[in-house]
Structures are given as structure tokens and as C-alpha cells.
Amino acid sequence: MVEALIRRFTPGLHHLQIKTASQKTPGGASHTHFSLVPGHGKHILRFKNAFIAVDRQREGKSFDAQGQPFETIKLTTLYAHRHIFEDMFSEAHSLSMQSIEGKTMVYTLRNMTWMPLGDAKRKRPFDSVVLEEGMAEMIRDDVREFLNARTWYLDRGIPYRRGYLLHGPPGTGKTSFVQALAGELDFNIAMLSLSQRGLTDDLLNQLMLNLPPRTFVLLEDADAAFNNRRQRDEDGFSGATVTFSGLLNALDGVASAEERIAFMTTNHIERLDDALIRPGRVDMTLRLGEATLWQMEQMWDRFYAHQDPDGSKRTLFIERVEQYGLVNSVSTAALQGLFLYNKDDPDGAVNMVGQLLMAKTPTMEVPKKN
Ligand SMILES: Nc1ncnc2c1ncn2[C@@H]1O[C@H](COP(=O)(O)OP(=O)(O)OP(=O)(O)O)[C@@H](O)[C@H]1O
Incomplete structure (x- = not known):
């Protein structure tokens, strides 16, 4: 939320800070995004019709769990304008919510x-x-x-x-x-x-x-x-x-x-x-086992519903899959791999069913330990 609050201020002729956000993709490429935000120190800013004195200070050398430094932002305005803080905080809150709405945050272990x-x-x-x-x-x-x-x-x-x-x-x-x-x-x-x-x-x-x-x-x-x-x-x-x-x-x-x-x-x-x-x-x-007939049909429809509206190619695909003995013996990931390779090409997927034989898993059940 502090992030959203900082972004909300329109920087005037004050000390600006460059905020760098870098993102690395699993493929190794990295994207960097720069934005200008008001720097540390004192600023006078305008929010709606009120002037606000902003004092942004960093607290020593402490960092929070996300690696962001602890900061204090002191906002001062005239007594008559005190109500605008409520507007400002709710705007900052909704800005910060917008950035994560409809999204899933994934946390992993880093720095304990x-x-x-x-x-x-x-x-x-x-x-x-x-x-x-x-x-x-x-x-x-x-x-x-x-x-x-x-x-x-x-x-x-x-x-x-x-x-x-x-x-x-x-x-x-x-x-x-x-x-x-x-x-x-x-x-x-x-x-x-x-x-x-x-x-x-x-x-x-x-x-x-x-x-x-x-x-x-x-x-x-x-x-x-x-x-x-x-x-x-x-x-x-x-x-x-x-x-x-x-x-x-x-x-x-x-x-x-x-x-x-x-x-x-x-x-x-x-x-x-x-x-x-x-x-x-x-x-x-x-x-969660190898793909059943039902899963295969569902996944087919997810990939090819547009190209195969009457399901005739799906029937062909399933026939092939049965011929090769692949029902309940290939993973859904392997099936997805075939469909991704033949993106928008159901005929290609039918022709390549045999390739799934390489992904066939041995169906040996290991007895459970008591
Ligand atoms: N049942 C499924 N429906 C849709 N996609 C699937 C399914 N199973 C696997 N996939 C796709 O295959 C890939 C690997 O799947 P995922 O990592 O979830 O498998 P997993 O069972 O967790 O594997 P592991 O045991 O190796 O961790 C993902 O891209 C996923 O989208």
C-alpha cells in the first residue's frame, strides 16, 4: 500500500528516485521497468484541493520480509483538509488491490x-x-x-x-x-x-x-x-x-x-x-493417474473445440489412442505436449498419436509399505 501511496503523488520539481523493477523469465531473458517516484526527503504535493507536506524517510538499514527497506512517510496538511487522508488511503488501497486482483501470489523459501x-x-x-x-x-x-x-x-x-x-x-x-x-x-x-x-x-x-x-x-x-x-x-x-x-x-x-x-x-x-x-x-x-479416456476427450476439446466443432476428429484421435493401447498409460503432460506441438492442427495431433508410445509409463504397481 505504501508503494501505491508513493505512486499516487504527482512528482513536482522535487527529488525524484528511479525505481527499477527487474523480472527474469525462466528462459533467462530479463525485462527491466523504470519509473520515477518521489525520493526520500521533504516534498509539498497537491492532492485534490489540498496541499500536503510529505516527509519520506528510510528507517535505518532494516528490510522487511520482501527485501524492501522500512520507511516512514509523514503526511501533514491543514486541519480543515484533514478528511482528505481518508480519500487518499482508500485510493491507495484500491490501487494496491488492483495490482493483485485476479492474480495468484506464489511464495517460495528465500532467506529463511x-x-x-x-x-x-x-x-x-x-x-x-x-x-x-x-x-x-x-x-x-x-x-x-x-x-x-x-x-x-x-x-x-x-x-x-x-x-x-x-x-x-x-x-x-x-x-x-x-x-x-x-x-x-x-x-x-x-x-x-x-x-x-x-x-x-x-x-x-x-x-x-x-x-x-x-x-x-x-x-x-x-x-x-x-x-x-x-x-x-x-x-x-x-x-x-x-x-x-x-x-x-x-x-x-x-x-x-x-x-x-x-x-x-x-x-x-x-x-x-x-x-x-x-x-x-x-x-x-x-x-492423479495417467490420462483416462474421459480426460483425453476433455483435453482434446480444450485445445481443438474450434477446429473440430462436430467432434469427428476427436473420434478419430480416440480410435488411434485405443489402437495404440494408450488409455490410462500416458500422462496428461505428455498429451498436452502433443497438443501444444500441434497447436490449432487437430489432424497433426491424430497423425502423431504414435509418438505418445515413447511417453507410455510402465503400469507396475509397487506394494504400499505397512
Ligand atoms: N491433468 C492435467 N490437465 C491439464 N494440464 C496438465 C495436466 N497434467 C499435467 N498438465 C500439464 O503438464 C505440465 C506438468 O504438470 P504438473 O507439474 O502439474 O505435474 P505434476 O503431477 O505436478 O508433476 P510432478 O509430479 O513431476 O511434479 C503442466 O504444464 C500442466 O499444465
């Missing part, structure tokens, strides 16, 4: 704390992730029901938490679904891989206790903690990775009145321990 990963991202549409028929809606309704049951939990002294375990082979939409669900329910995401180096039990615990508001926590590679069953050493040091007991402690940490919704993902459910599947830790376990 949650930090936004770049700017807020455009929401991922809920139906852009195609899970097995009815599964996405079922999870969404469960989260909604949980969000509506706050007083029920608090009245009964039950920690207000819900956990979901999404498991299945790579590229079946586990991460993407959590992003789409966050968009649908106006949540942000704090994501973390449990196999990340340097993530200790204590740090994980601290992070779980300090989640930004209205944020899903997404713990990826949950099985990593189960590979590392080492308990704390005598001196209390638990090593540079998260342990099994560390994960359980972090999930069970001190409850607050705010909801905590955790999604855990794994490609190896057989490595997990039953102690994880306990209410509040994991309330719902869902398998």
Missing part, C-alpha cells in the same frame, strides 16, 4: 522465510487442469466446506486445518491443480520442496507457523522426508534435510484461528508412512 516469487501471476483457470471426472470439483467442494466450517472447528477445539495428499506419476497435474484451485478460491500459494537442500526441521516448522494469510501450503516431494528417518542428534541438530518426525511436527504445530490448508504431493506413495494419514495432517488422499 517466505518471499513472493516475482509479481503476482495471472490466475490459472480452474477447468484448465483436467483431472479424472468429478475429482477437481470434489476437492474444491471439500475445501469450500472446510472454509465454511471455521466456527465448528473452533467451538470444538479442533485445530482448524485440512490436508490433502496428491500422489501419482510425474506430469499428471498435481502442482498445476493446486495452482488452479488457488485461483478459483482466491488463495495464494506457498510452495516448498521437501527435498530442498538446507531445509531443516526447525525451518519447516517456522515456515508452517508463519504462512502468509489466505495461502495454501504446497509441500512437494513429500516422500523425501520419509527417506530421511534420522532423528535429531543429541545436540538438537536435525541435519540439512527434513526428517519424517520433523514433517509430522510441522504439520501438527501450534494451531491458530486462521485456516491452514496443506497440499502434499509425491510420486512415491509407497514410501510414505501411515502416520501421515491422520486427520489434520492428511484428510484426503487422491491419486
